[in-house]
Amino acid sequence: MKQTAADTAHGSTQASLTPFDDLGLAVACREPLSHHTWLGIGGDARFFCEPIDVEALTRLVKRCSDRSVSLRVIGGGSNILIPAVGFAGMVVRLSAPAFCNIDVQRGGLAVGAGAKLVHVVSAAVQAGLSGLETLVGVPGTVGGALIGNADGRGGDIGQRVREVSVMLHSGAVEVRQGTSLSFGSRWSNLDDGIVIGCRLELDEENPDQLTKRMQKQWIVERSEQPSGTRSVAMMFKDPHGTSAESLVLQSGARDFRVGGATVYAAHANYLVASPGCSSDDVRSLVELVRAKVRERLGVELTPQIEMW
Numbered sequence: 001m002k003q004t005a006a007d008t009a010h011g012s013t014q015a016s017l018t019p020f021d022d023l024g025l026a027v028a029c030r031e032p033l034s035h036h037t038w039l040g041i042g043g044d045a046r047f048f049c050e051p052i053d054v055e056a057l058t059r060l061v062k063r064c065s066d067r068s069v070s071l072r073v074i075g076g077g078s079n080i081l082i083p084a085v086g087f088a089g090m091v092v093r094l095s096a097p098a099f100c101n102i103d104v105q106r107g108g109l110a111v112g113a114g115a116k117l118v119h120v121v122s123a124a125v126q127a128g129l130s131g132l133e134t135l136v137g138v139p140g141t142v143g144g145a146l147i148g149n150a151d152g153r154g155g156d157i158g159q160r161v162r163e164v165s166v167m168l169h170s171g172a173v174e175v176r177q178g179t180s181l182s183f184g185s186r187w188s189n190l191d192d193g194i195v196i197g198c199r200l201e202l203d204e205e206n207p208d209q210l211t212k213r214m215q216k217q218w219i220v221e222r223s224e225q226p227s228g229t230r231s232v233a234m235m236f237k238d239p240h241g242t243s244a245e246s247l248v249l250q251s252g253a254r255d256f257r258v259g260g261a262t263v264y265a266a267h268a269n270y271l272v273a274s275p276g277c278s279s280d281d282v283r284s285l286v287e288l289v290r291a292k293v294r295e296r297l298g299v300e301l302t303p304q305i306e307m308w
C-alpha cells in the first residue's frame, strides 16, 4: 500500500501492524475525528476504539500504557477542537451499551459515562427525581459533563455526584467518593483517568411538576443556543459575577470572523463554523475575541472549548 503524507505523519499505515492487533478489539486506524465532534472539523486519530465493555477497555488502556501510546477519551465532542494534524494516539469513545446504562435507584441514578446527558435528565424527570433538570440544554455525555462540571441555570452536575468510577492508566478502577471528589466552576479533579460511571443523588418530586419545569428550562435554553446547525462551540467560561457573552458584546467583538469561523450573531459567546472552516480559523477567532476583551475591558477570558 502506498504511504500518504498522513500515514507518515502518524507513523503507520492502515495495513501495518498496530500495538493492538492481538487484543481481539476492533481498533480503527486514521479515524476522522471530525465525524465525532460538533464542529465537524479537524484531523484523524491514529487509533480509535469503542470497547464493548469494561474488560475490553481495561485491556486497551493497559496496552496503551505498556506501549506508551497516548490515550484520550471523546464524549459527545461538543467541547473539543481537533487540530488539522489530528491526534497521534488512541482515542476511545464509550458508546457501547455497557457504558450507557441509566439505572433508577432509590434516591438517585447510577449512570454510565457514555450515556447522553439529555437522556439522563429525561430519565430522572420521568422517575420523579429532581436536581438535573437545569442541565437539560447541555449537549454531550455524562463523562464530558463530569470532567467539565457542566452547569445550567441553577446548578451544576457536581452538586449531585456522590460516587464516580474512574479507570486509571494502569487499568485499575478506583471508586471515588466524598472529599476525593472536587468540582469547581466548569472544572473537576477527574481529569486523571477515564470516567466510567457515577452515582447521582437526587430529590423526589412530583413527575408532572418536574416535567413542566424541565420543559420551561428547555425552551429558555433553546432560545439562547444557536439553532439550525450543530457546527457550533461555546467560546469562553463565564467569569465570576458576569457572563462571557456580555463581555464579548461590550468589547465590540460581536461581528468578528476569521476564515470560516464567525461569532454567532444571536449569542456572542458561541462561534459558528461554516463549510470550509478550519481548526486554525476557530483557534484564531477565539484568540482574537479574547484579545479584544482583554484590550478593551482588561478581563482575561478562559476558553471553554478544549483545544486538543
Ligand SMILES: Cc1cc2nc3c(=O)[nH]c(=O)nc-3n(C[C@H](O)[C@H](O)[C@H](O)COP(=O)(O)OP(=O)(O)OC[C@H]3O[C@@H](n4cnc5c(N)ncnc54)[C@H](O)[C@@H]3O)c2cc1C
Residues within 6 Å of the ligand: 038, 072, 073, 074, 075, 076, 077, 078, 079, 080, 094, 113, 114, 137, 138, 139, 140, 141, 142, 143, 144, 145, 146, 147, 148, 149, 150, 151, 152, 186, 193, 194, 195, 196, 225, 226, 232, 233, 234, 306
Ligand atoms: C450548543 C452548546 C451549548 C452548551 N451549553 C453548555 C451549558 O449550558 N453548560 C455547560 O456546562 N456546557 C455547555 N456546553 C459545553 C459542552 O457541551 C459541555 O462541556 C459538555 O459537558 C461536554 O460533554 P461532551 O460529552 O461533549 O464532552 P467532549 O467534548 O467529548 O469532551 C470534553 C472533555 O471531556 C473529556 N471526556 C469526555 N468523556 C470522558 C470520560 N468518560 N472520561 C474522561 N474524560 C472524558 C474529553 O477528553 C475532553 O477533555 C455547550 C456546548 C455547546 C456546543
